[in-house]
Amino acid sequence: MRKPVLLALTLLLSAPALAWVPKLEETTAKNVIDGxxxxxxxxxxxxxxDLNVKDGQFASGPGAVKVFDGGEKCLADWLAAPGDFAAGSRPAAVTVSGQADQLYFQAVDARDNFQVLSAEGALGADLTAKRMAEGLLRxxxxxxxxxxxxARDAYLLRLRAPDGKLVAPVRKSFVNDWKPMVGAGSTTAVTPPATSTTPATTVNTAVKGPLEGTLVYYFxxxxxxxxxxxxxxxxxxTEADTSCAYSVTLDLGSFQ
Known part of the structure; x- marks a missing residue:
């Protein structure tokens, strides 16, 4: 009768404790690579x-997003018309990660190339230099x-420290995945003059919104x-010229 209890206890003890890892060490590296x-x-x-809206609620659950500034109407308008971007864009998802996630992709790359990656190799200077610096949260x-x-530059993100201080990112960037939303975007085309050696071509010089893509911040x-x-x-x-600001909770104890 006690075997299931002992088995469950063994599984719990063998599973790594979850907490964001600011600096990779051998045990975490081995667990990530083995996975x-x-x-x-x-x-x-x-x-x-997941901040997409389904049936009037956020996909991550009621209360996934709270109002930080601007009043409850900000949130009510978002939930009522999530696809109406006349008053500004909408965050569709927030993903938080650290060094361990970047190591996972390095391990997958080694595996797919029929190579073996050890924890020692993962913590070596070469692969370490290709991951984010120690202490950074992405x-x-x-x-x-x-x-x-x-308008990507107009987005503002802050972490709220235990003392209430608002912490700005130390660096920001974006993923090269920006594109017009299906059925909503267009491009401005320019046709340069043809020469004897260069045929006439059409060049896209600007992309009109609404757009979708990913912003990246490091804290x-x-x-x-x-x-x-x-x-x-x-x-x-968001980039909107309103007082609306939102709050989501990141559980750093739910991943490594």
Missing amino acids: AYGRREPVPTYLTL VDVNVRGLPSEK EPLKAGIGASDKVELLIR
């Missing part, structure tokens, strides 16, 4: 919050309905007093 090679169940290396925000590529939570297993608020202001 990528199929030697064990994959280790969770990221957290994604936040990807998938956006729908942005009016232009320039240093530890320096702000945020622990590796804490739940922390992420605050988001």
Whole structure:
């Protein structure tokens, strides 16, 4: 009668404790690599919050998004008309990850190329240099309905530290996945003059919105007093010229 209890206890003890890993070490590296090679169940290396709206609620569940500024009408309008971008774009998903997630992709690449990757090799200088620096937390925000590529710069993200201080990202970028939304975008075409050696061609010089794509931000939570297993608020202001700002909770204790 006690065997199922002992088995469950053994599985719990053998499973790695979950918490964001600011600096990879041998045990975590081995667990991530073994998961990528199929030697064990994959280790969770990221957290994604689905902010798409279905039947009047966020896919991640009621309360997934809260109002930080601007009043409840901001959230009510979002839920009532998630595809109406006249008043600004909408975050569609937020994904948070660290060094372990980047190691996972390095391990998958080695596996797919019929190579063996060890924890020692993963922590070597070559592969370490290709991952984000120690202490960085990466936040990807998938956006729908942005009016232009320039408007990517208008997005504002902050982490809210335990003392209430708002922590800005140390770096920001974007994924090269930006494109017009299906049925909603267009391009501006320019036809340069033809010469004796160059035939006339049509060149796309600008992409008109609404657009969809991914913004990337890097934070240093530890320096702000945020622990590796804490739940922390992420605050988001879109490019819209309104007072609306939103809050989502990132559980750093749900992944490595």
